Structures are given as C-alpha cells and as structure tokens.
Amino acid sequence: MLNTTNTATTTYAQLQKIYTRWLVGDNLGVSVADLPSDFAEILQACDDDKHDLFCLALASQFQSLMYLHTPTGKLNALPVLPTLDKLTVLPKDLQPLARRILKNMSNKHYQHWYLFLRFLANRGYALPPTDCLDILSALQKRLDDKIPIGYLPWLNWLNGDKSGQAIDDEVNGDNWDEWYPAERAKRLKQMRNTNAKGVLELFDTHFGKHPADERLRLLECMAVNLSLDDETFLRGLLSDRSQKVANLARQFLARLGSSDGTQGGTDAEKEQFAKELAEMFELKTNPLNKRYLAPKKLKSGKQISIRTEQLKTVHLPYFAKAFGLSITELIQLWEFRGNDYRQENDNLSLVQNMTATLTDADFAVLVEQLCKQLKNDNQVYSLIVVLEKRLDEPLREMLTKRLLHIGAEFENIANYASEQWVFDDFDKLMQSPSWKSLSKRISDCHWIGVELYTLSMMVSQQVARALFDKLIEMGVPRADNGLMVLNLNQRLREVEN
Numbered sequence: 092m093l094n095t096t097n098t099a100t101t102t103y104a105q106l107q108k109i110y111t112r113w114l115v116g117d118n119l120g121v122s123v124a125d126l127p128s129d130f131a132e133i134l135q136a137c138d139d140d141k142h143d144l145f146c147l148a149l150a151s152q153f154q155s156l157m158y159l160h161t162p163t164g165k166l167n168a169l170p171v172l173p174t175l176d177k178l179t180v181l182p183k184d185l186q187p188l189a190r191r192i193l194k195n196m197s198n199k200h201y202q203h204w205y206l207f208l209r210f211l212a213n214r215g216y217a218l219p220p221t222d223c224l225d226i227l228s229a230l231q232k233r234l235d236d237k238i239p240i241g242y243l244p245w246l247n248w249l250n251g252d253k254s255g256q257a258i259d260d261e262v263n264g265d266n267w268d269e270w271y272p273a274e275r276a277k278r279l280k281q282m283r284n285t286n287a288k289g290v291l292e293l294f295d296t297h298f299g300k301h302p303a304d305e306r307l308r309l310l311e312c313m314a315v316n317l318s319l320d321d322e323t324f325l326r327g328l329l330s331d332r333s334q335k336v337a338n339l340a341r342q343f344l345a346r347l348g349s350s351d352g353t354q355g356g357t358d359a360e361k362e363q364f365a366k367e368l369a370e371m372f373e374l375k376t377n378p379l380n381k382r383y384l385a386p387k388k389l390k391s392g393k394q395i396s397i398r399t400e401q402l403k404t405v406h407l408p409y410f411a412k413a414f415g416l417s418i419t420e421l422i423q424l425w426e427f428r429g430n431d432y433r434q435e436n437d438n439l440s441l442v443q444n445m446t447a448t449l450t451d452a453d454f455a456v457l458v459e460q461l462c463k464q465l466k467n468d469n470q471v472y473s474l475i476v477v478l479e480k481r482l483d484e485p486l487r488e489m490l491t492k493r494l495l496h497i498g499a500e501f502e503n504i505a506n507y508a509s510e511q512w513v514f515d516d517f518d519k520l521m522q523s524p525s526w527k528s529l530s531k532r533i534s535d536c537h538w539i540g541v542e543l544y545t546l547s548m549m550v551s552q553q554v555a556r557a558l559f560d561k562l563i564e565m566g567v568p569r570a571d572n573g574l575m576v577l578n579l580n581q582r583l584r585e586v587e588n
Contacts, residue, residue, distance in 0.1 A: 102127045106150050113147075121146045172248055177241035178217035185582060186219055192575050193222060196544070201233050203544065206505055207576075210548035212239035213511065214583050224249060231273065236311075240277055247271045267297050276308045283315035291324055303333035310339050314481070317451075322347055345406075345448035361406040368401045369413035374424070384414070384424045386434055395433050402440035407448060418453045427464045427471060435470065442474045446481055458486045462493040475507065484509050498524035501546040508549065515551040517558065533565055540573035547576035555580035 105127045120143055126134065130149050137145050181189055189211075196203045204226050211217060218226075223242075228249055230238055238246065250271055262270060262278045270278065282290050290312065298309060310328070313321055321343070328340035356364070371394075375385050389395050411421040422445070429435035445457050458478060465471045475490070482490065487509040494504045504525065514520045529546070532539050543562075550558060559577050563569060 102129070102153065106153065109146070109150065170248070172220055173244040175217055175241055175244055178212060178239075179215055180219050181211065181216045182584070185579060186222070188575060188579050188582075189218060190222055191572075192544075192579065193218075193226075195540070195572050195575065201230055202506065203541075205230060205234050205237050206545060206548050208239055208242070209237075209510055210576075210580075211583075212241050213513075216583070217241060220245060236277075243271075243274045243277065247274060262293065264293065264296060267293065272301075272305050272308060276312055279309065280312045280315050283312055287316045287318065288320060291321060294324060303336060306331070306333060306336050307339065310336055310343075313343060317343055317346060319347055322349070342447040346450055348450060362409045362412070364401075365405050365409035366413045368398065368405050369410060371398050372414075374414060382424055383426050384421070385426060386437060399433070399436045399440050402437055403444050405444065407444065418449070419456050422453065422456050422460050425460070427461055427474060428466075429470065435473070438474060439477070442477050446477050454481060455486060458482070458490060462490060465493055466497055472503070479507060482507065487512070495523045495525050498528045501525060501529065501542050501549065505545045505549060512549060513551050514546075514549055514554055517554045520550070520554065520558070521561075530565065533562070533567065540571075543573040544576045547574075547580055550577075550580065552581055552583065 105125075109121060109125060124131075126146065130146065133149065134142055134145055192207065193204075196207070208218065208223070208226070208230075217223070224245065227238065227242060227246055231246060231249075250273075261282060262275055267275070279290050279293070294309065298306060301309065313325075325340045325344050325347075329337055329344075331337045331340065370387075371389065372384055372386055374382055376382050386398070389398065407418055407421070411418050414421065416424065425438075425441070426434075427438050427442075429438055442457070442461075446454070449457060461471055461474060461478070465475070487507055491504055491508045491512060494507065520526055529539060529542060547555065547558075555577050559574065559581060562574065562577070567574065
C-alpha cells in the first residue's frame, strides 16, 4: 500500500522518468533507487530478476488509480459475501462452459437466465458469484418470486444486508424484522402450505406497519392455501390506504365466493350491471347440437370497446346467472378462440377477470377448457399467459402435457412446466409432437439453438446423453453452440448430500 506521506503527484513525477525510458526502448532495467520509496519497500520482497516485471505492474496499477475520481463521501466496506447453505457452487472445471452458455443467451433474456438458474439449482448447484450477481440483480426486478430460494443469501447481500447472520428457517414474531422483505415473503408463502393460521396471526400483528409495496408483497402470499379463515382479515383490507392492496383483497374475497368483486356497488347494482352486459351476448347451438356463448354484433366500435372493458370487472356469478348458467357452465360454453381481434380482446378481458376472482375449483375448470381449445398458434397462448401465476403443480402438469400433445415449442412448454418437471423417458420424448416438430426444423437446417437450450435444461442426465448422441446422429456438429447446455447437463455431477 502507498505511504500516505507521499502524495500522488510526487509519485507520479518519479514514475514519469521511468515511463519515458520505457517508451524509448530502454532495456537496462530499473534501479530500486529510481523508484518511489513505497515501491522500493514492496520490491524488496521479490527476486532481483523479477524487479522490472513487478515495477511495470505497480506502475500500471498506479496509473489507473490516477484516473479515479475522489469519493464524494465516506466509502462503505461491504460485508463478506455469505456462503450458500442450500446450493454448491458449480465445479471450477464446468464454470467456463457455463460462462459460454450465458454469453450465448440473448442479452437481457430474463426467462432464459431464470431457467438456467433453476436447472442448476434442481441439481443442487449455483453459478459462481462473479457470473450471477448481475443476473440476480436484474432478475429480482422482474422475476423476483421465481428466483430459486437457495440464492436468497446473495440476494440479501445485494440489497444491503450487513448482518451476514443466519436466522431461523421460519418467520416468527421475534425475528420478523430480521428478514429482508423478499426472503420474508418467500418464507411466508412456504408457511402458508403448512401453517396458514400462523401466517394470519403474524399478519394481524405486523402487516399494517409496512409501506404499500411491502404490504402488497405480503398479501400475495395469501394466494397460497386461501380459505374462509382469511375472510375477516381480507375484509379489513378493503379500506386499505393503498388501492392495489384493497383490489387484491377484493379479488381474494371473490375467490372465496364473496360478492365483493372488482366492480363496486351494491349486490343489486352488480346484478343489474351483469344483466346489461349479458345482453351483448347470446346462447347459440351449432350444427352438432352443441350450445355455445357468442358475442352479438354491435353497432359501433365504441360499444365493442365498452363491452371489452366491462368483462374485466363484471361479477361472474351474476353474469352466469343472467344466462341461467352456473359458473362452470359459463366457462364450458364460452368460445375462447375468437373469430376476430375484437372477440380475442373480449376473451382476454374475461380470462383476466376469471383468473383474479374464480374459486380454485372453477379456475381448474377454466384451465381444462383452455387446454381443450388450445392449438399451436398464438390465439389461446395469449390467454394462457394470464393464468401463469395462479397455476399449481397439477394444473401445470395438465397444461404441459397438452402443450406437448399439440407440438408446442419447448421454449413455450418451459414457461408453464413446474419447477421440478423433467423428461426422464427418452422414448416418450422422441414420440412427442413437440420433438417431431423440432427434429423437422433441424433436418431443414434451421438454427434451433434457443429451443435446444430450453429442452436441454428439461431433461434428466440419462436422457441428456441419449439426446446428445441422437443430435450428433442427425448431423448437428459437436461444436454447435446449441449443444452447450446439453453438454453441461450430461457432465454435471450430482451433489453429494
């Protein structure tokens, strides 16, 4: 370290003479007497034949320091990066391959980054911090709820947690304030599966003291294992000072069968509103004697726009009642494949409303109905996107199987598959329409790197080896960038417990 008694200006003046000698090609070597005293102290510890090399390194380092701005305030020393207790850092021999994979992924393609982190975490591994801290920082702004929980100590460090101390796995009244908000919300969401009443008791004590964005994050946890026990607490939030919190509480109440939907007014007003909207639709029968609901032709585009907006807020039980139907029948008779963009907009508004307010049982009917009408085009895909946050494991499995059946691209399948989904049967994979579609594109010499990346992260190690051999047999070069993730998959050793 430079002695503080020597100013940067004095040191720089001494080094200028040596810089000049180097520029003109002087190779006589540097005398210790010609160097700043600070440099001389450092060079005394090295061999004589390495003086010039060390001098060059020190001079270059000092020169770069001259370009740094003086700090405007006191510098804060960051705590040591904590060790991950649930994940093992990727072995050093595989880290260069992982870096090449990240480099070849589309810049700022957050979904690919998330899938790669998830793939490694499922095998028990984490990327080294030098490769993933920037990625984690970007992901928590967009996909915070999806980041594997094993990375939480590093996320806390990125967000300024200086304690570096481990705390209990479960949130309780004593350690509530010790948790970083994102980690606390994740833990509470897990607790809702096993101890929903305990989470509700914590909310009674601590919920109101947080700012609006944190209250909204906490309230989202209640989507897990929502029950009638939560009704009293949710009703208390209808007058919350944050409109977003109040709206979400209203949606949760609607899922519980309450008449408090997203559209205001008394029950009578809501029922009248639903009847008026229902007049814009009609029950029809097709040539196969199958009934279905269809929009009526309206006189103007403004009327159509109003209908689209009203579908977002109409109270669904009253809307179904206006046709003499139950909610289940309304879903089953609705045509989710529109004939034009106006009907597609209507469908999108209705699905947004249904996703927010349907009970779990009726939501499962909605997913089933969309799966039946789903084809390999963008029309119903735009509706499936709306469902994503509310899909549980059984519904994700149903949707994944349907996507495979219709030959969807593996990139689309990965967006909806459960975190633990893996293709562990090579023969079944080869028989799937999605693989047949991909293999045709490979045969037609289309570049399929992105889709192959995704598929490679969804197969077991055994299937990865068989798939690698199959692709080589099909003519894909071993050095093709599309095979990098598959190569990593088959080389990834299982973490020893």
